[in-house]
Amino acid sequence: MEAVLTAAVALLDEAGESALTFRALAARLGTGVGTIYWYVSNKDELFDRATDHAIGGILTAVEGQPGSDDPIADLRVMAVTLFDAIVDRPWLTAYFMRNTDVQGHSLRLYEKIGQQTLRLDLTPRQRFHAVSAIVGVVVGTAADLGAEIPQELLDGHVDREEFLGRYAATWRSLDAAEFPFVHQIADEFAGHDDREQFLAALELTLAGLRLQAGT
Amino acid sequence: MEAVLTAAVALLDEAGESALTFRALAARLGTGVGTIYWYVSNKDELFDRATDHAIGGILTAVEGQPGSDDPIADLRVMAVTLFDAIVDRPWLTAYFMRNTDVQGHSLRLYEKIGQQTLRLDLTPRQRFHAVSAIVGVVVGTAADLGAEIPQELLDGHVDREEFLGRYAATWRSLDAAEFPFVHQIADEFAGHDDREQFLAALELTLAGLRLQAGT
DNA sequence: ACGATTATCGAACGAGGTTCGATGATAGAA
DNA sequence: TTCTATCATCGAACCTCGTTCGATAATCGT
Numbered sequence: 001m002e003a004v005l006t007a008a009v010a011l012l013d014e015a016g017e018s019a020l021t022f023r024a025l026a027a028r029l030g031t032g033v034g035t036i037y038w039y040v041s042n043k044d045e046l047f048d049r050a051t052d053h054a055i056g057g058i059l060t061a062v063e064g065q066p067g068s069d070d071p072i073a074d075l076r077v078m079a080v081t082l083f084d085a086i087v088d089r090p091w092l093t094a095y096f097m098r099n100t101d102v103q104g105h106s107l108r109l110y111e112k113i114g115q116q117t118l119r120l121d122l123t124p125r126q127r128f129h130a131v132s133a134i135v136g137v138v139v140g141t142a143a144d145l146g147a148e149i150p151q152e153l154l155d156g157h158v159d160r161e162e163f164l165g166r167y168a169a170t171w172r173s174l175d176a177a178e179f180p181f182v183h184q185i186a187d188e189f190a191g192h193d194d195r196e197q198f199l200a201a202l203e204l205t206l207a208g209l210r211l212q213a214g215t
Numbered sequence: 216m217e218a219v220l221t222a223a224v225a226l227l228d229e230a231g232e233s234a235l236t237f238r239a240l241a242a243r244l245g246t247g248v249g250t251i252y253w254y255v256s257n258k259d260e261l262f263d264r265a266t267d268h269a270i271g272g273i274l275t276a277v278e279g280q281p282g283s284d285d286p287i288a289d290l291r292v293m294a295v296t297l298f299d300a301i302v303d304r305p306w307l308t309a310y311f312m313r314n315t316d317v318q319g320h321s322l323r324l325y326e327k328i329g330q331q332t333l334r335l336d337l338t339p340r341q342r343f344h345a346v347s348a349i350v351g352v353v354v355g356t357a358a359d360l361g362a363e364i365p366q367e368l369l370d371g372h373v374d375r376e377e378f379l380g381r382y383a384a385t386w387r388s389l390d391a392a393e394f395p396f397v398h399q400i401a402d403e404f405a406g407h408d409d410r411e412q413f414l415a416a417l418e419l420t421l422a423g424l425r426l427q428a429g430t
Numbered sequence: 431a432c433g434a435t436t437a438t439c440g441a442a443c444g445a446g447g448t449t450c451g452a453t454g455a456t457a458g459a460a
Numbered sequence: 461t462t463c464t465a466t467c468a469t470c471g472a473a474c475c476t477c478g479t480t481c482g483a484t485a486a487t488c489g490t
Contacts, residue, residue: 021476021477021478022477022479023476023477023478026439026440031438031439032438032439032440033439033440033478034438034439034440034479034481035437035439037478037479038436038437038438039437042479043478043479093312096359097312097358102382103385107397110396110397111394111395111396111397113396114396114397114400115395115396117396118395118396118399124399124400124402124403125403126415127399127400128400128403128404128407128412129412129415129419130419131396131400132356132359132412132415132416133352133356133415133416135359136351136352136355136356136416137348137352137416137420138355139358139359140350140351140352140354140355140356140358141347141348141351141355143312143355143358144311144347144350144351144354167317170318179326180326180330181325181326181328181329181330181332181333181342181346182322182325182326184333184339184342185329185339185342185343185346187339188339188340188343189343192343197343197344200341200344200347200348201344201347201348201351201352201420204344204348204419204420204423204424204427205348205352205416205419205420205423206423207423207426207427208418208419208421208422208426209419211422211423211426212422236445236446236447237446237447237448238445238446238447241470241471246469246470247469247470247471248447248448248470248471249448249449249450249468249469249470249471250468250469252447252448252449253467253469254468257447257448258446258447258448
């Protein structure tokens with residue numbers, strides 16, 4: 001079981017979600033497809049289990065963080081840690097987005113984040129909403145940004161600079177009267193950094209939260 | 216072409232993302248699979264085109280909204296409109312999350328949202344981040360919440376009440392010392408409303424944005 | 431020794447994406 | 461009118477993937 005999960009995560013890391021097939025997994029483990037089905041009832045469960053396995057790592061990373069006297073600062077650190085983990089393993093997004101099955105390591109992760117909100121002057125409902133909002137920002141942004149890699153990664157000779165620049169050029173060529181915003185934003189987009197963009201989004205919700213907590 | 220897209224959207228609406236297959240689409244159109252490949256080079260393009268088609272509808276809905284003297288209020292209305300549209304058509308999330316190809320109707324949608332930020336006292340970069348943050352909240356939350364429907368919809372006899380209650384019960388049964396947050400939140404979760412949860416998350420970012428704009 | 435449980439295996443089925451060559455329409459050129 | 465190049469249509473066939481199933485070994489409690 002442990003070996004199955006480890007191999008599954010390895011496949012996901014090496015070549016993404018589409019690389020995780022029963023046959024590939026069986027080949028890597030040197031067994032048959034049927035064997036995997038003895039441990040796991042279908043692909044969804046395989047994926048969920050593998051993902052939960054990976055989230056265990058994130059959890060220990062989050063738990064290993066020092067922690068300060070400012071709950072919101074701690075929330076920020078946790079959110080960033082989660083973000084980095086998802087960027088590193090884009091296939092995690094699918095889990096966070098599909099999984100209603102809130103238990104296992106992800107439940108512990110929610111708990112860990114939620115504990116920070118206990119230190120804020122909020123109603124239980126506000127705490128519930130705060131955690132959901134923060135996770136939403138992290139997953140939403142990470143997913144959005146993680147998708148921006150078509151040939152760039154495969155070819156390698158088309159670097160990020162040129163890739164973004166091409167879009168910016170297209171946008172600049174649009175009618176300035178009809179597309180004033182896109183026009184103005186083109187330059188920002190050309191030189192934008194995903195992580196900075198995420199941090200900005202996170203900062204907005206955290207600011208709202210701080211306001212709500214009256215601190 | 217137009218007929219292909221309309222039929223594709225119909226299939227997606229009727230039975231979700233998995234229902235959109237080349238064979239089903241061909242059958243509905245009374246043609247062969249090969250014909251569809253003449254209009255579209257692969258499934259990704261088919262899906263993107265169909266989704267863009269649907270986003271056209273959202274766009275007109277957003278453009279049809281009156282608009283007030285408060286840019287942030289207008290942003291709220293747009294975000295809610297987008298949210299409702301995605302909840303209504305869960306298969307849209309996949310598009311918003313995978314699609315780097317920012318053009319067509321979704322570009323116009325970004326523009327429309329971005330124009331509100333032009334009325335706020337922000338730097339171009341802040342505007343760029345604001346739009347990205349808002350869309351992130353909408354898509355992230357909508358995706359998160361849209362996934363919570365396993366047997367509930369299919370069986371029909373297990374209603375939402377009981378479904379949520381079961382989770383709440385599990386959470387309450389956890390150790391209160393180890394899971395103080397989840398414990399406290401269980402009741403909120405049992406009676407929670409998806410839309411309210413989204414509005415709370417949106418309100419946090421909008422509050423942060425208002426703060427940033429100094430209005 | 432022996433049933434029962436635990437594990438293993440891979441051929442085979444069905445569904446879905448994609449390819450490809452054949453074939454018909456349609457229209458401008460000769 | 462005839463010819464030919466482009467537009468459009470079609471579905472059989474191929475490949476990959478999830479999943480099933482019956483056969484078979486390995487281990488164990490009695």
